[in-house]
Amino acid sequence: MYKNLAAALAAACFFSPVFSQTKAPAEPVKAGFVYVSPITEAGWTRQHDEGRKAVEAALGAGVKTTFVENVPEGPDAERVIRDLAATGHKIIFTPSFGYMEPTLKVAQDFPGVKFESITGYKQSANVATANARYYEGRYLAGIAAGRMSKTGVAGYVAGFPIPEVLQGINAFTLGMRSVNPQAQVKVVWLNVWFDPPKERDGAMALFNQDADVVAFHTGSTAVMVAAQERGKLAVAYHSDMRRVGPDAQIVAVTHQWGDYYTARVRAAQNGTWKSGNVWGGVKEGMIRVGDFGSKVPQAVQQEVLARQKDIAAGKLHPFQATRTAVRDNEGHEVIAKGQTLGDAQILGMNWLAEGVVGKLTR
Incomplete structure (x- = not known):
C-alpha cells in the first residue's frame, strides 16, 4: 500500500499498411480533495494538501488534482462532493470525520467514482476508509x-x-x-x-x-x-x-499522507482500486x-x-x-x-x- 505501484502504462502505437501514428495519451485521472478548513501554514488541512502535492509530484501529467477548502461538515459538504463527482473526478478524498455520511450518500449515486473517507469508518463497494494511529x-x-x-x-x-x-x-x-x-x-x-x-x-x-x-x-x-x-x-x-x-x-x-494518497490514485488510474480499511501508524510511515x-x-x-x-x-x-x-x-x-x-x-x-x-x- 505504501510502496510505488506499477509505473504508468506507456503510450501504445498503431501501425497500418498506409501510415503509422501514436495514439493520443490517456486523459489524466482527476482526483478531488475536500478540506474542512482553509489551507493554513500548518495543521490538519495543510498536511492533507501536502499529500495532494505528493500525488502531483509522483504522477506528473498522469493526474489532475482539484481541491475545495473551508467546507463545513454537513449539507455543504454533500454539495461539494457531489459537484466533484459530477465533473469527472475518478477518485475523491474527504478527510474529515463529519464528511463520512455525505460521502456515502454521494457514492450511492456515483458507483463509478472511488471515494476515500479519511477518518470515517463506514465502507461500501466504492467507499474506502483510512486513518492513522x-x-x-x-x-x-x-x-x-x-x-x-x-x-x-x-x-x-x-x-x-x-x-x-x-x-x-x-x-x-x-x-x-x-x-x-x-x-x-x-x-x-x-x-x-x-x-x-x-x-x-x-x-x-x-x-x-x-x-x-x-x-x-x-x-x-x-x-x-x-x-x-x-x-x-x-x-x-x-x-x-x-x-x-x-x-x-x-x-x-x-501526519504523512503522501504515500497513501499516491498509491490510491494510482490504483484508481490502473483499475486495481478496491474498497477496504487502512489504519497505519509509525510502522507504516503514516505517523x-x-x-x-x-x-x-x-x-x-x-x-x-x-x-x-x-x-x-x-x-x-x-x-x-x-x-x-x-x-x-x-x-x-x-x-x-x-x-x-x-x-x-x-x-x-x-x-x-x-x-x-x-x-x-x-
Missing part, C-alpha cells in the same frame, strides 16, 4: 512533555470527544505518566475543529491553571502561537510548527514524531526516538498494561495487568485515563 505519536509526545514539564501539569485543547480524540488524550497522559507517575493532564473541550480564537482562549485558560506544556487536537496553529507568546511549551500536531513557535515547540506529531525544539535536551530527544523505534518494531504499545492495571479517571479498571487493548477496543474508546482532569461531554 495518531495515538502512537501522542504517547511519544507525552514522554517528551513529561520530561520537559516543571509543574507536572499539561493542558490539552480538544475538539470533540470522539474516540480518536480520546485515544490521543489517553495515550498522551499514559506517555507522560510513564516518566512522571504524578503528572496531570487538564482538558478543555471546544466542540469545534477549527476556530483559532477559541483554540487560543483554551490554551490561555490552561496556562492559567498551572499547565506549562500543552497539546491539542484542533486544526490551526493558534495553540502553538499562544504558547510562544506566554513563554510556555507546546506539542505541535499535524505539522511542524517551529516557524510560529520557535521557542515553544518541544516536538511535533506529524512520525520529531522536529524537536531548541530547548529539548539531546537525552530527551534520544529517548523519544528510541521509543518510536520500539513502537515501529512492535515492542511498545501505548495501551498495554505492563506493570499494573490501567484505570480511568473514575477509578475503574480499563486495561487489566498484562493485557493490551485490541483495535476494536481502541476504536470504541469512551473513557479518560487516570491523570486526566476533565469529564467527557456527551
Whole structure:
C-alpha cells in the first residue's frame, strides 16, 4: 500500500499498411480533495494538501488534482462532493470525520467514482476508509512533555470527544505518566475543529491553571502561537510548527499522507482500486514524531526516538498494561495487568485515563 505501484502504462502505437501514428495519451485521472478548513501554514488541512502535492509530484501529467477548502461538515459538504463527482473526478478524498455520511450518500449515486473517507469508518463497494494511529505519536509526545514539564501539569485543547480524540488524550497522559507517575493532564473541550480564537482562549485558560506544556487536537496553529507568546511549551500536531513557535515547540506529531494518497490514485488510474480499511501508524510511515525544539535536551530527544523505534518494531504499545492495571479517571479498571487493548477496543474508546482532569461531554 505504501510502496510505488506499477509505473504508468506507456503510450501504445498503431501501425497500418498506409501510415503509422501514436495514439493520443490517456486523459489524466482527476482526483478531488475536500478540506474542512482553509489551507493554513500548518495543521490538519495543510498536511492533507501536502499529500495532494505528493500525488502531483509522483504522477506528473498522469493526474489532475482539484481541491475545495473551508467546507463545513454537513449539507455543504454533500454539495461539494457531489459537484466533484459530477465533473469527472475518478477518485475523491474527504478527510474529515463529519464528511463520512455525505460521502456515502454521494457514492450511492456515483458507483463509478472511488471515494476515500479519511477518518470515517463506514465502507461500501466504492467507499474506502483510512486513518492513522495518531495515538502512537501522542504517547511519544507525552514522554517528551513529561520530561520537559516543571509543574507536572499539561493542558490539552480538544475538539470533540470522539474516540480518536480520546485515544490521543489517553495515550498522551499514559506517555507522560510513564516518566512522571504524578503528572496531570487538564482538558478543555471546544466542540469545534477549527476556530483559532477559541483554540487560543483554551490554551490561555490552561496556562492559567498551572499547565506549562500543552497539546491539542484542533486544526490551526493558534495553540502553538499562544504558547510562544506566554513563554510556555507546546506539542505541535499535524505539522511542524517551529516557524510560529520557535521557542515553544518541544516536538511535533506529524501526519504523512503522501504515500497513501499516491498509491490510491494510482490504483484508481490502473483499475486495481478496491474498497477496504487502512489504519497505519509509525510502522507504516503514516505517523512520525520529531522536529524537536531548541530547548529539548539531546537525552530527551534520544529517548523519544528510541521509543518510536520500539513502537515501529512492535515492542511498545501505548495501551498495554505492563506493570499494573490501567484505570480511568473514575477509578475503574480499563486495561487489566498484562493485557493490551485490541483495535476494536481502541476504536470504541469512551473513557479518560487516570491523570486526566476533565469529564467527557456527551
